[in-house]
Amino acid sequence: MRQWFSVVWAFAVRDARIQASLKMGLFISASSALLALVPFFFIANMIGAGASSVLAAYGGDYFAFVLLGLAAGRYMNAAVAGFAGRIRSEQQEGTLEAMLSSPISLSAFLAGSLVWELVWTTAEVGLYLVIGQFVFSAHLGNANLLSLMVVLVLGLACLSALGLLSACGVLIYKEADPIGWGLSGIMRLLGGVYFPVSLLPSHLQAAAAFLPLTHFLEGLRQAVLQGRTLAELKPTLLLLLGLALILWPLGGAAFSAALRHLKRAGTLSFRS
């Protein structure tokens, strides 16, 4: 177990060093967060109190509502597209083959590949929330931090599992991420990033209920905007846990099968 954590830590150190070599990374993240929030601040002002009845379950403020939607969208990008993109880059650079010829376990490889992406995204999301609260006066003061942490862990477990499926597509098709593109697009549209799922037609609401992002966002908003306790969030948390328990074995098995396919096809390393 100690060796497992050492390996995951080595991945995190590697990625932190690469991140540190990208001098503009922090500046770009900060300015992107600011630029992403500005249009929604004005849209929220334009909507004003008009949306308060639709958003009553979330405190009535559209800007705070969409701020958390954007935060969850960042996590989705990191876990799904970010992870798949990283794996593709490793395949092209030959580092995937080098890693998989070493004695590391698949679980250490997957956890290691994800850990920095999620840590960095958490820093970015923190920046979104700080800018949202202190620059644009979003009301986030009611947050229940324990509930937030649990929702984050379970939500990221679900999204990361989708990232594994997405990475399988990248590894096998050796081109842009078809699975991640489809999953992210559908979740962004139906998952409640920009507007409440309750506004969707009933058949799309039913479809949205199968998406991890829907429940992740619901839990996130209830924990941060309404300060819900773990007991109050129990149904959402159980749903997220159930989805994680289904998706992780599925994603892990698919990823293992993809690696076996690459070993047969001789494309563990592949220059496009």
Next chain:
Amino acid sequence: MPHVKVERLTKRFPSANGSITALQDVSVELAPGRIWAIVGDNGAGKTSLLKILAGVLRADAGSVYLDGNDVTRLGKRLAMAVGLAVSDTPGFYERLSGRHNLEFFGALYGLTAADVRASIESLEQALALGDPDRPYQTYSAGLKQRWLLARSLLHQPALILWDEPTRSQDPQHAAKIRALISNQLRKPGSTVIMATHHREDLATADGIVWLSQGKLRAFGERQLIDSDAAFISWWRLSQEAGQP
């Protein structure tokens, strides 16, 4: 002391016209504690054979045994036993220094940063690794190749699989690599199998595996193969074609 036995190995890759046969029915038995050179034209199956031995490529048919164990069943034990360096895909992080790259890959084998530092120091004389703290992307092609060889030796593997170890090297550095093979890697506890196009590399080998279009032409003691008329003729022709 790894004893490598290859039985009726076949590997095909899909292509636009069906499939390309990289290896066909290849069987060899490589005695341990020796230096083996795999030679053959481009596309003869040298790299495929090395990758199958290392477990990063699956054969379509046939088996490879390491000390009597099927390599596809060895898992982590195979990874710890093998040091693979394939030049066409070096697999280093361009933005990290050579040292940080090796610290990362070393950690995958359970090595600490101090272990890696000690390895770099011990290999510095043999491989002339230059400044380990410069970003890898600033290294010359020859230096990148030497870091690749260094990485494959980090965990002190018993079976060393090198694909064109002297690729991109000037004569001085190529001689250093050959000296490393002859003086440090030729020992009872380790077996070296290297694919090569270079006559001077061949001179360091104890035995030769000669592949042609995926088929085994000959294998055995270097002196025997090297004095074979067909081998001499092939080597001369491939030199004239500019391959070795």
